[in-house]
Amino acid sequence: MNVAGLQPGNNFEKMGNNLKMTGWRCPVCGDGLVPEYENKCFVCRGNAGSAKHHSFDIARQGYVNLLLPNQKGSTDPGDSKMMVKARTDFLDAGYYQPFSDAINRICKEMLDGKSGIIADAGCGEGYYTKRLASSLPDCEIRGFDLARDAVSHGASSARLSQINNVRFGVASLFDMPLSDGAAEGVICLFAPVAEGEFARIVKKNGFLVIGVPGEDHLFGLKSAIYSEPYRNALRRDELSLFEPVSVERVSYGITLRTNEDIKNLFRMTPYYWKTSEADMAKLDMLDTLETEVCFDLLAYRRK
Numbered sequence: 001m002n003v004a005g006l007q008p009g010n011n012f013e014k015m016g017n018n019l020k021m022t023g024w025r026c027p028v029c030g031d032g033l034v035p036e037y038e039n040k041c042f043v044c045r046g047n048a049g050s051a052k053h054h055s056f057d058i059a060r061q062g063y064v065n066l067l068l069p070n071q072k073g074s075t076d077p078g079d080s081k082m083m084v085k086a087r088t089d090f091l092d093a094g095y096y097q098p099f100s101d102a103i104n105r106i107c108k109e110m111l112d113g114k115s116g117i118i119a120d121a122g123c124g125e126g127y128y129t130k131r132l133a134s135s136l137p138d139c140e141i142r143g144f145d146l147a148r149d150a151v152s153h154g155a156s157s158a159r160l161s162q163i164n165n166v167r168f169g170v171a172s173l174f175d176m177p178l179s180d181g182a183a184e185g186v187i188c189l190f191a192p193v194a195e196g197e198f199a200r201i202v203k204k205n206g207f208l209v210i211g212v213p214g215e216d217h218l219f220g221l222k223s224a225i226y227s228e229p230y231r232n233a234l235r236r237d238e239l240s241l242f243e244p245v246s247v248e249r250v251s252y253g254i255t256l257r258t259n260e261d262i263k264n265l266f267r268m269t270p271y272y273w274k275t276s277e278a279d280m281a282k283l284d285m286l287d288t289l290e291t292e293v294c295f296d297l298l299a300y301r302r303k
């Protein structure tokens with residue numbers, strides 16, 4: 001059976017399929033982990049001569065679960081299938097494509113002609129992960145998230161789209177299954193920033209791109225719900241292990257074309273969890289909605 005989406009594509013073979021080059025790290029013992037696509041698993045070889053062999057199955061959808069039971073912690077309420085579907089439907093409608101294009105361009109600039117592994121920490125259902133993979137065919141993009149339904153969706157849709165240079169794994173971004181210095185870069189979009197872990201997996205002079213909402217992000221949506229909408233605080237993360245390189249704002253207006261699009265956008269925001277039923281019901285009346293979208297992309301280089 002083919003396990004596409006996790007198949008060795010051209011680029012994977014170019015990078016080599018040996019222990020040293022895979023860059024995968026066993027979450028149990030920390031040794032190198034080797035994908036065995038024909039056996040539908042990832043296997044830890046252990047150190048030479050050691051008897052350790054930890055094995056992790058590649059799921060039918062093409063992702064690998066590298067999360068240990070003790071790493072699970074509390075489950076994110078954003079994990080549900082309904083949330084994944086809302087995010088997927090909204091993102092696939094293309095409203096955030098200019099933001100995704102900006103991420104791709106900045107990663108390309110930060111790579112400066114190099115190729116290699118780029119981790120997407122907290123990749124969700126993989127919209128940005130897959131688009132980055134398509135724009136950087138000489139790189140392998142590895143998306144990690146705690147949300148299994150999201151990762152599963154990412155893997156199966158990558159397979160459908162025949163994007164071979166992307167891998168998806170269930171893993172915590174605070175403990176990624178990548179060896180030290182394995183990655184050229186990390187992107188972290190609207191997800192927790194694990195500076196120490198990012199610094200561990202990225203090469204010296206490698207890069208980090210953090211995506212955060214800007215002050216006016218979704219102000220039109222908030223105005224439709226709240227009588228006193230507020231603007232977001234400006235975010236500029238000061239990091240000690242990474243040098244700031246650039247800040248780029250991507251902002252533009254969008255017109256949501258259907259009530260379903262409006263509700264999908266609302267469901268993927270944190271407001272979904274803290275809005276009263278009465279305020280939420282205001283969205284039922286709307287067939288279109290204009291709102292600003294405003295993202296900041298903060299780029300850094302590993303010291």
Ligand SMILES: C[S@@+](CC[C@H](N)C(=O)[O-])C[C@H]1O[C@@H](n2cnc3c(N)ncnc32)[C@H](O)[C@@H]1O
Pocket residue numbers: 076078079121122123124125126127128144145146147150171172173174188189190191192
């Ligand atoms: C707001 S979503 C953003 C998803 C994706 N980056 C995007 O922009 O479409 C935040 C994601 O971070 C993930 N997340 C939160 N804490 C995490 C952790 N400790 N390890 C891995 N993923 C985590 C959540 O499951 C969720 O998918």
Ligand SMILES: [Zn+2]
Pocket residue numbers: 026027028029030031044045046052053054
């Ligand atoms: Zn192991």
